[in-house]
Amino acid sequence: MTNTLPRRIAGLLLCLALLALAVLLSLAVGARAIPFATVVDALWHSDGSPEAVIVTTQRVPRTVLGLLIGMALGLAGAVMQALTRNPLADPGLLGVNSGAAAAVVSAISFFGITTASGYVWFAFAGAAAATVVVYLLGGGGKGPGGPVRLALAGTSIGAVLVAYTYGVQMLDAKALDQFRFWIVGGLSGRDQSVLLDVLPFLVVGIVIALLLSRPLNALSLGEDTGRALGVNLAGTRLASAATVTLLCGAATAAAGPFAFIGLAVPHAARALIGADLRWVLPYAMLLAPVLLLGADVVGRVVISPSELEAGIVTALIGAPVLIALVRRRQVVPL
Amino acid sequence: MKALSPARSIKDVRLAADRVSFRVEPRTILVCLILILVTAGLVLVSLSVGDYPVPFPEVIKSLQGEGSRLAELFVVQRRLPRALVAVVAGIAFGVSGAIFQRLTHNPLGSPDVIGFGYGASVGAILVILFYGGGALLTATGAFVGGLLAAIAVYLLAYRSGVNGLRLVLVGIGVSAILIAIINYLVSRADLRDARAATVWIVGSLFERRWDDVQLVGFGLLLLIPITVILSRYLPMLELGDDAAAALGVPLERARLGLVVVAVGLTAIATASTGPIGFVALAGPQLARRLTRSPGAGLTAAGLMGALLLVASDLIARRAVAPSELPVGVVTAGVGGIYLGWLLLVHSRRVR
Numbered sequence: 194m195t196n197t198l199p200r201r202i203a204g205l206l207l208c209l210a211l212l213a214l215a216v217l218l219s220l221a222v223g224a225r226a227i228p229f230a231t232v233v234d235a236l237w238h239s240d241g242s243p244e245a246v247i248v249t250t251q252r253v254p255r256t257v258l259g260l261l262i263g264m265a266l267g268l269a270g271a272v273m274q275a276l277t278r279n280p281l282a283d284p285g286l287l288g289v290n291s292g293a294a295a296a297v298v299s300a301i302s303f304f305g306i307t308t309a310s311g312y313v314w315f316a317f318a319g320a321a322a323a324t325v326v327v328y329l330l331g332g333g334g335k336g337p338g339g340p341v342r343l344a345l346a347g348t349s350i351g352a353v354l355v356a357y358t359y360g361v362q363m364l365d366a367k368a369l370d371q372f373r374f375w376i377v378g379g380l381s382g383r384d385q386s387v388l389l390d391v392l393p394f395l396v397v398g399i400v401i402a403l404l405l406s407r408p409l410n411a412l413s414l415g416e417d418t419g420r421a422l423g424v425n426l427a428g429t430r431l432a433s434a435a436t437v438t439l440l441c442g443a444a445t446a447a448a449g450p451f452a453f454i455g456l457a458v459p460h461a462a463r464a465l466i467g468a469d470l471r472w473v474l475p476y477a478m479l480l481a482p483v484l485l486l487g488a489d490v491v492g493r494v495v496i497s498p499s500e501l502e503a504g505i506v507t508a509l510i511g512a513p514v515l516i517a518l519v520r521r522r523q524v525v526p527l
Numbered sequence: 528m529k530a531l532s533p534a535r536s537i538k539d540v541r542l543a544a545d546r547v548s549f550r551v552e553p554r555t556i557l558v559c560l561i562l563i564l565v566t567a568g569l570v571l572v573s574l575s576v577g578d579y580p581v582p583f584p585e586v587i588k589s590l591q592g593e594g595s596r597l598a599e600l601f602v603v604q605r606r607l608p609r610a611l612v613a614v615v616a617g618i619a620f621g622v623s624g625a626i627f628q629r630l631t632h633n634p635l636g637s638p639d640v641i642g643f644g645y646g647a648s649v650g651a652i653l654v655i656l657f658y659g660g661g662a663l664l665t666a667t668g669a670f671v672g673g674l675l676a677a678i679a680v681y682l683l684a685y686r687s688g689v690n691g692l693r694l695v696l697v698g699i700g701v702s703a704i705l706i707a708i709i710n711y712l713v714s715r716a717d718l719r720d721a722r723a724a725t726v727w728i729v730g731s732l733f734e735r736r737w738d739d740v741q742l743v744g745f746g747l748l749l750l751i752p753i754t755v756i757l758s759r760y761l762p763m764l765e766l767g768d769d770a771a772a773a774l775g776v777p778l779e780r781a782r783l784g785l786v787v788v789a790v791g792l793t794a795i796a797t798a799s800t801g802p803i804g805f806v807a808l809a810g811p812q813l814a815r816r817l818t819r820s821p822g823a824g825l826t827a828a829g830l831m832g833a834l835l836l837v838a839s840d841l842i843a844r845r846a847v848a849p850s851e852l853p854v855g856v857v858t859a860g861v862g863g864i865y866l867g868w869l870l871l872v873h874s875r876r877v878r
Contacts, residue, residue, distance in 0.1 A: 348866075349862070356855070363722075363853060364850070364852075502711075505711050508707035520686055
């Protein structure tokens with residue numbers, strides 16, 4: 194497959210267009226469908242009409258949340274897969290989601306916390322702690338069998354945390370009752386202050402992730418080649434782990450666990466433009482929010498007037514896409 | 528994953544004037560014996576402890592039918608069947624996990640990963656939510672759900688053959704769908720049903736009786752001979768498809784047969800206990816580290832599975848007494864911590 198520069202740029206523009214479409218749909222579609230013209234009007238100058246109020250107070254924050262979380266998860270997945278050289282790497286697999294979940298269930302059960310903005314710091318700390326432990330335990334993907342060891346470490350830590358989470362739920366019915374609504378993962382009903390809380394982490398994480406594309410690219414040629422090309426191995430690994438923690442932790446804290454985006458989107462990006470991370474990262478960053486916002490919009494429509502959480506829809510949409518990709522071609526090796 | 532011990536010794540055993548010959552590794556046999564002894568010891572302990580403790584001599588008497596009535600009720604009617612279900616299901620999970628891991632060349636390629644456990648959970652939860660549960664009905668739902676998920680994964684991964692990585696990736700995809708369905712059902716159910724469903728998802732040996740022993744034991748007796756026959760293909764398949772084909776292995780039939788047997792083993796165990804996590808994943812890993820044998824012998828993996836499940840159930844029963852945890856919480860906890868510890872020790876040794 195020959196990919197010329199213009200084609201790659203055209204592809205990137207297409208992704209951007211898709212993203213714009215997803216944003217518009219997210220603003221317009223819902224229990225009350227609002228014409229695009231009204232949406233655009235409301236964005237420039239709210240006239241106080243019910244439509245304008247819905248758009249500015251509900252749909253805009255929700256869309257921004259979906260946009261940022263999508264970007265974060267897409268980038269985190271791509272960086273994680275490149276770092277561990279493991280095509281299966283994903284926030285779910287490396288223990289990040291289960292760390293956040295364990296912390297949230299503790300917050301509910303032991304501290305009686307019931308609001309999303311109350312969960313944020315717990316989820317963040319849990320995700321960060323799990324990532325650090327998995328990374329230390331897995332030896333950071335060093336040595337023979339490194340990536341596999343990291344994935345095994347993630348699975349084992351994840352299992353311990355999931356066990357803890359279930360244990361707490363079993364012994365505390367009230368915790369189960371709250372937690373089951375957090376674990377489905379969705380953009381609705383998350384209050385706006387949550388986004389402001391995690392925004393700095395998301396922005397810093399996104400910037401670092403994009404800066405890592407070159408060194409990670411060199412590393413993908415093998416450690417020795419990477420070193421010969423002047424890459425600081427330890428520094429790159431540390432920065433990658435840090436950015437994955439920032440991105441996944443903040444995203445999960447804000448909206449609950451989305452297990453699938455970080456796994457599927459980088460695969461889709463590689464299938465579209467090959468393994469060069471300088472392109473994979475931007476593609477993943479644009480495609481992931483398309484998937485997330487699209488899922489959110491679909492969830493508002495399918496069982497209207499009730500809603501299906503975006504976390505459920507991303508799995509239902511994303512999984513068949515992943516399977517189709519896996520079947521159609523060789524999985525692009527890392 | 529790491530270099531094998533140089534001290535590993537293999538003996539050729541030839542019987543009946545060379546007509547029967549096989550290779551044994553003394554270390555593997557030793558490990559298996561130790562695993563059996565430890566498991567038996569743990570079973571004895573689990574027969575003894577509980578809210579009504581029965582001292583060891585009394586346990587032995589009860590097993591011989593000479594104990595007091597109360598002791599016999601607790602030891603023979605309550606605790607023994609439960610322990611036996613744990614042993615048999617543990618063997619089934621361990622063997623099944625070892626087959627999957629070797630077929631997929633992936634230590635993560637356990638039946639959980641290819642969606643079986645989640646399929647079983649969806650089946651069981653649907654039964655719990657719409658038909659109010661009931662042990663046999665729930666087990667049937669689990670069996671059907673798990674089997675459908677496994678068939679779906681296999682068919683979706685099949686494309687002129689089944690490749691290990693593709694199988695795992697498709698399994699992750701299907702699992703994601705099933706997890707979403709589980710989370711949705713649990714979030715929409717009323718709290719009592721949600722609780723029942725969650726206990727089932729985690730896996731529990733609570734209230735297992737002799738009927739359950741019969742069911743899971745019969746299933747295992749049926750599948751083990753087939754497993755033994757098919758398992759001779761495993762080492763050849765591991766050489767790669769070309770080499771295996773050159774050795775005369777009927778590739779797809781051997782692989783399909785092994786997958787079916789492995790799924791069958793998990794299905795039987797899952798129907799009787801719920802999709803207990805981590806035994807199928809950690810059992811073979813731990814066994815392999817103990818035997819220092821490249822492909823974990825299925826025997827060692829099965830015995831390790833039994834040991835893990837019996838030990839975990841003992842902890843599950845006593846850790847928060849007088850209430851009890853679902854055993855799946857403990858298997859995941861114990862298995863995860865132990866595997867993590869092994870990884871830590873292992874990575875230190877590498878440096």
